[in-house]
Amino acid sequence: MSEDRSDGMLVGASVGRREDPRLLTGRGRFTDDIRLPSMLYAAFVRATVAHATVTSLDLSAVRDVPGVVAAFCADDLELGDITARLGRPAAEFVPTSMPVLARDRVRYAGEPLAVVVARDPYAAEDGIEAARVTYETRTAVTSDAQALAPGAPLVHDEAAANTLVDVSMFATEGIDEVFAGAHQVVGVESRTGRQNALPLETRGAVAAWDDREQQLVLHTSTQVPHQVRTVAARCLGLDERAVRVMVPDMGGGFGLKCVVGREEIAVGAAALRMGRPVKWTEDRKEALTASFLAREQHYDVRAAFDAEGRILGLDADIVCDMGAYSCYPFTAGIEPLMASAEMPGVYRVPAYRVRARAVTTNKAPTAPYRGVSRPQYVVVMERLFERAARELGLDPVEIRRRNLITEFPYTGVNNVTYDPGSYLESLDLCEATLREEGWYERRDEAAAEGRHLGIGYSCFSERTGYGSAAFAQRKMEVVPGFDISEVRMDTSGALTVTTGTMSHGQSHETTMAQIAADALGLTLDKVRVHQGDTDRITYGWGTFASRSIAVGGSAVRLAAAKLGEKLRLLAAHRWDVPPEQVALARGGVRHTDGERFLGHEELADVAYLKAHLLPEGMDPGLAATASFDVFNDGTFSNATHGVVVELHEGTGQVEILRYVCVEDCGVAINPQVVEGQCRGGIAQGIAGALFEQVTYDEQGEPSATSFMDYKVPTALEIPDIGIQHLETPCAFTETGAKGAGEGGTIGAPAAVLNAVNDALRPTGVELDSTPVTPETVASALASHALEHA
Incomplete structure (x- = not known):
């Protein structure tokens, strides 16, 4: 594969990843690499049973463990709950609040009950062993069949039949007649196993109060820094400007980190109470048992075909086991709504009926995981066609x-x-x-x-x-979609690009730079991409659903084009010619006569250091901002x-x-x-x-x-x-x-x-x-x- 295109353009070329020299030589900086003065370490007391009333939680012995500095339960921290909602009627959606720390009831083994803060991670682990929790156990609901069975124990008292989402989005008129008159009807009943997204780097957070800026600075491994800022501010009772979320290098996410976790909020609360930095790093056992999980789904689907093998109709019943709580911001609807809306896929399906449900069980909650329901319904569709071909x-x-x-x-x-x-x-x-x-x-x-x-x-x-339109169709209360990018050229002609997307291994530092460099005629080494800082990035929805290049890259391209237009106008003014006679070129701006040329550095020198030479109405500096959405x-x-x-x-x-x-x-x-x-x-x-x-x-x-x-x-x-x-x-x-x-x-x-x-x-x-x-x-x-x- 060629590293360069013959026309010199960067988009479409397999240029080397700019991240690699840093990451492959051990110079990457991940959450767990952060060391701050006077830093303390956190660990979580977690439920040892799947479903129970908490009758007592005694942390007194924890505080006596050598090295332990403090231990906090929910009542100590007075935190707000994390609640995600859909704008759907009660018959279709039941919201469930997820407390940052469980109070009187636990709903899955591994649910956090208290946070222990110590001088080193070993003392913190010793501290959680000293916690004394007593339970009045309840019957655990461990499968979708059990959840839906008449008289089943309720995971949430407000969720009748343990159902959080129940939607019938499509029902073609006359579909029963389609099946009755079909030459062949085939069926597939499919189950998919519950999975862990398993990023190489587990979740983690470091929180510290910045007295000078009057901000809680939260370093965390997340795909959605602005969403973490919003939820942290609400749970902690702070203005959003008083929370700054920063994401260092990230060793994978795959959707697991595109929702807001309870632990990162609890770590922030502990740092505020202690007045010292607090770090938490998830161990692999926690990641496998107490983190967000995905995938466990049950499909019962029929397809009708004519004698030539053309599909006539599709009838589906989908049940997704979403675990104990809705995730923020996507809710428990993320998997059933995806499956309902997109199941026909690449095939011409003339008639369609689907019912999709999200049930709650006593398991760790579900978050999006790479593909979100599509691996499951593609299995079903492809098995239907294989079965129809055989018949x-x-x-x-x-x-x-x-x-x-x-x-x-x-x-x-x-x-x-x-x-x-x-x-x-x-x-x-x-x-x-x-x-x-x-x-x-x-x-x-x-x-x-x-x-x-x-x-x-x-x-x-x-x-x-x-884009916003697609997410709005799901009736999300929080509607993701757009992205915003700012490009800024300095006096040396180098470019800084911001993006609201968040790389966790997808090479954004390279691909976003390729887009900006081509748009402005720069070499790749002249472009620097910044992401993952809520103070530096105007706003962004982060990275999920394969949106980064499609949406984020489009915002970068638009912002670069705006800056390019300013460069053209500035050059036209300097040459006293109409703008139509000026075009962007590699390294700067060229007159259409092919002789006159102004480099980026020369234009920046005027824009910043000789503002009196700017055309009337043009602001000093070289910066532009653009947003992009898919409607x-x-x-x-x-x-x-x-x-x-x-x-x-x-x-x-x-x-x-x-x-x-x-x-x-x-x-x-x-x-x-x-x-x-x-x-x-x-x-x-x-x-x-x-x-x-x-x-x-x-x-x-x-x-x-x-x-x-x-x-x-x-x-x-x-x-x-x-x-x-x-x-x-x-x-x-x-x-x-x-x-x-x-x-x-x-x-x-x-x-x-x-x-x-x-x-x-x-x-x-x-x-x-x-x-x-x-x-x-x-x-x-x-x-x-x-x-x-």
Whole structure:
């Protein structure tokens, strides 16, 4: 892959990541690297039962532990609750307040009850061991079936039937008749395991009071610094200007850190009470059991087809286990609303009915995790097409071709308008790649040898660049969407760019700089990007839902264009010519005669140091600010994944022999970065398909408390991934780019599951749920072997 474009432009070139020299040489600065004078360390007393009334909480012995400085419960800190709301009627949504520290009731094992502050982290850990908590236990609700059962114990007294969200968003008139008259009806019931987003860097926070600025300064590992500022100010009873949130380098987030956590607020409260800096770093056991989780969903779906394999209707019932509380700001609606609105995906579905519910259980609460419901409903849609192909005697690739959206813009039965994409082209190229490499012949040869090879596909779109309009449709009380960027050139001609997005590994320091540099004719070394500081950044919604380049990058491009216009006007004035005779050029501004040229430094010298030479009405300095929002239904990246697996008898191991991804994210600002996003996402998708699952016992105690039990794939389990690019530029963003952050995770589980089922076809066993365990595969293969012995 070429590092540079022949035309000298940076957008579209795989320039090296500017973050790498710092991060790869150990010069990164993460939350846990922060050391402040007189700093204290925090640890949390956590509930040891899943559901109970707290009858007593005694911290007296904690305060006597050597090294412990203080211990605070909810009553000591007098904090407000964290409450997220949807503007929906009571029949559709029930809000639940999440206390920063639990008071008289705990609703999941690991819920924080008190914070211990000590001189070192070891004393803080000793302190939490000395806490004495007594409970009157209640029956724990540990599954969606139990939550919805008549007479089930209530996790929240105000949530009847343990239901926080219950929406029926679409119901095509006459859909029952569609199913009654269909040539073929197929069904899929699918469950997906609860997962942890598992960023390399766990959550953490360092809080300190700044007397000079009269501010609580909170360093925290978050994707949404401005949202943390808002909630911290409200819970602590401070003006927002009295809270400054700063994000250092961040070792991954994947959605887990795009909600506001209780611990970062409690650490801020402790710092205010102590008058000293306080640090908390989440350990891995806390991260696996008490942090935000995701994914546990149950789908019961039918699809109607005609004799030629064209889908006629889709009827879905979706239940999402959201754990004990709604997250802020997205609420418990984040997963069921996503699934309802977008399930038809890349296919022309003429009739659609869906009911989606979020149930509350005695488990750690759910936050968005890379893909948010799309990996789950793509599994269901792709299994429906595989099953229909089998019943109708069609090739599984051909039935997809007959149903893919090919004319754009396309408004679906879900009232979503899809912008142009390469749905059919990506499927054709993916299949052609596997055929040309000979995998179909190898599958047949393996079958003749008694081995089990399978080939599977998944086709999907990734809705990216959600703007205010899309989030408003969900009736969120807090409506994310826009982004704001400021660009400022100094007297040396160097540029500082701010963005309201927040990098947690996506190379924003590189890609945002590429956009700004191209817009103004700068070299990359002349651009510096700043993010993650609520005092420095006007406002921003942070990074989630693949919005950073689509929305944030567009704001950067607009702000740079505004500054470029000022440079043009300044040069026109200096030359006393009409602005139409002046154009931006590499390194500065050039007259259309090709002879006159003013460099950025020369123009900045006038703008700052010779203001008397500025044209009338022009302000001194070189700065511009712009905002960008998406007011349509968003932009849709798309891809097809193709997978070849081999199943091993005896062990039940699923070995991935080949993985091909054909993706289209519009204009790739940096193709190498896009490929990194694809590969990382695919690894997480494979993890969900084959390995990772958070489990609980009947009492609601988490069973996967370490990597001994929570099975994470290593480099040995993740194959080399072949990536091919298509490019359908987006008409709704300033750069032509669409998002690329979640596609790998969205497509991988379905492709892997379909390949496993293809390999299992001789056994008659079909699997519709994930993760696929070695025990299940081994059992199917062994039973088949016995039958044919």
